[in-house]
Amino acid sequence: TQLLEQSPQFLSIQEGENLTVYCNSSSVFSSLQWYRQEPGEGPVLLVTVVTGGEVKKLKRLTFQFGDARKDSSLHITAAQPGDTGLYLCAGDILGGSNYKLTFGKGTLLTVNP
Amino acid sequence: NAGVTQTPKFQVLKTGQSMTLQCAQDMNHNSMYWYRQDPGMGLRLIYYSASEGTTDKGEVPNGYNVSRLNKREFSLRLESAAPSQTSVYFCASSEAGGAWQPQHFGDGTRLSIL
Numbered sequence: 001t002q003l004l005e006q007s008p009q010f011l012s013i014q015e016g017e018n019l020t021v022y023c024n025s026s027s028v029f030s031s032l033q034w035y036r037q038e039p040g041e042g043p044v045l046l047v048t049v050v051t052g053g054e055v056k057k058l059k060r061l062t063f064q065f066g067d068a069r070k071d072s073s074l075h076i077t078a079a080q081p082g083d084t085g086l087y088l089c090a091g092d093i094l095g096g097s098n099y100k101l102t103f104g105k106g107t108l109l110t111v112n113p
Numbered sequence: 114n115a116g117v118t119q120t121p122k123f124q125v126l127k128t129g130q131s132m133t134l135q136c137a138q139d140m141n142h143n144s145m146y147w148y149r150q151d152p153g154m155g156l157r158l159i160y161y162s163a164s165e166g167t168t169d170k171g172e173v174p175n176g177y178n179v180s181r182l183n184k185r186e187f188s189l190r191l192e193s194a195a196p197s198q199t200s201v202y203f204c205a206s207s208e209a210g211g212a213w214q215p216q217h218f219g220d221g222t223r224l225s226i227l
Contacts, residue, residue: 030213031213033215033216040220040221041220041221042117042203042205042218042219042220042221043156043203043216043218044218045215045216045217048213048215050213088155088156090156097210098210099144099146099161099163099169099210100158100161100171100172101158101216103148103155103156103157104155105153105154105155106155
């Protein structure tokens with residue numbers, strides 16, 4: 001059973017388009033992180049959201065944590081080729097171990113020039 | 114800063130061989146982690162060390178052992194490698210526990226077992 005479901009699994013778009021990727025669960029999370037991973041490298045943290053309903057912006061990227069803390073979304077405005085990569089959400093289940101992050105399988109984004 | 118350094122970057126083993134994957138961090142972090150990443154499976158936690166001197170099992174610990182040698186170093190050992198252990202292995206560290214703490218990852222060890 002995958003605790004964190006990410007959709008879509010693959011996304012290929014043209015430069016300048018907008019997109020949204022989703023991270024959903026039936027479990028409640030204490031907090032949730034978004035990472036980006038490029039080929040041949042490890043994941044790099046983009047943002048952490050902690051409060052239900054929280055919205056964080058990082059330049060053209062907007063992250064939202066659901067009110068019930070069971071889901072999150074990442075919206076990219078005017079995507080650029082440099083946004084290409086694997087986007088991973090990860091969270092710690094409320095009441096679970098502080099050290100055990102659960103990762104989704106990721107959304108592989110390709111932005112074509 | 115080097116951050117998290119993993120060695121080796123690539124390795125090919127035969128079934129039944131043993132090897133140790135090395136990980137070192139220079140950020141004075143207390144917590145360290147070993148993950149494996151497989152196509153279609155995402156990142157899965159193998160073992161973690163909350164602090165120097167402690168280690169605990171993650172989601173997929175079978176077939177692995179770990180050693181927290183000191184605050185900087187956390188190694189992962191495969192005693193008798195199996196083809197199912199073919200994967201990309203990532204080491205990560207964080208200042209403390211909790212998902213609000215960012216985890217810093219190394220660039221991975223790509224391990225193939227024939």
